[in-house]
Amino acid sequence: MLGYSQQITKERTANKNTTIVFVALYFLLLAFFIYLTSISEPAEERIRSVIGSIDVTFKGKEKVQSEAQSTEFKSKDLGTATFHAELKQVYETAIPLVQSEINKQGDILQFRIPVSQIFPDGTSSVRDTREQLITRTASLLIKRSGIVPTDMEILMDVGNDLPAAAEMRGNLTVKRIDSLVTLLLDAGVPARNFFVGLTNANTDEIVFRFYIRENFNNQFRNEEGAN
Incomplete structure (x- = not known):
């Protein structure tokens, strides 16, 4: 009878530890996404800059300027x-x-x-x-x-x-x-x-x-x- 009680106690302790680990992983994942969000805007700006350079290289400066003027007219x-x-x-x-x-x-x-x-x-x-x-x-x-x-x-x-x-x-x-x-x-x-x-x-x-x-x-x- 005592052995059975000890087994239940161990299972409850294991479940509690599992819950704590799960919550800890959840907050760690949340912190990771907050970090990604905080650095995403500068990355987007860098990406736009790179894309702009590629446009000038492959499309030519005149075409890029034409597209900019079209946006201005709109x-x-x-x-x-x-x-x-x-x-x-x-x-x-x-x-x-x-x-x-x-x-x-x-x-x-x-x-x-x-x-x-x-x-x-x-x-x-x-x-x-x-x-x-x-x-x-x-x-x-x-x-x-x-x-x-x-x-x-x-x-x-x-x-x-x-x-x-x-x-x-x-x-x-x-x-x-x-x-x-x-x-x-x-x-x-x-x-x-x-x-x-x-x-x-x-x-x-x-x-x-x-x-x-x-x-x-x-x-x-x-x-x-x-x-």
Whole structure:
């Protein structure tokens, strides 16, 4: 009977020792994987560097540069899509049924807005409820132009007849455009980033158009102080 009891005690001790060994091996394996994780990132960077050297050797420098430029263009397109989405959110929130259009290339976005949505009848002052629309537009344009040179165009309808040069100063549409320009300048938009114009399409609309410029240089006039 005593021998049987001693045998059970030995088996329990053996099982306990086996459990301890198993737990110890588990933690040792866990520590090993933590170590591998800690050194994996530098290894990946070294691998990328080696692969880059191989690409230059076998593909040639021009092809590698071409692939890099392709990635840059995709990033630029993505940035344009995001910029357009943010603009649409701003304009559709301010004016729920605003009409927006994007060209086939996807690099020009414009909004058509009834003049009465921006200006009260017979006045040249922007509605108080629309000033935030202009300031938020300015904020997005400034942010975007710091990444990709982007310009804004404001085209306002004057009805059937364009005003003569002598009538410009007293023309209501011209005063309204001046109000929009003042708001944009006060919000920090450089004068080189937006352009204004008049049309006699008789649509009673204001068109806000946003498009990518070819480079950061001024399109139509030199920077202040430049030759």
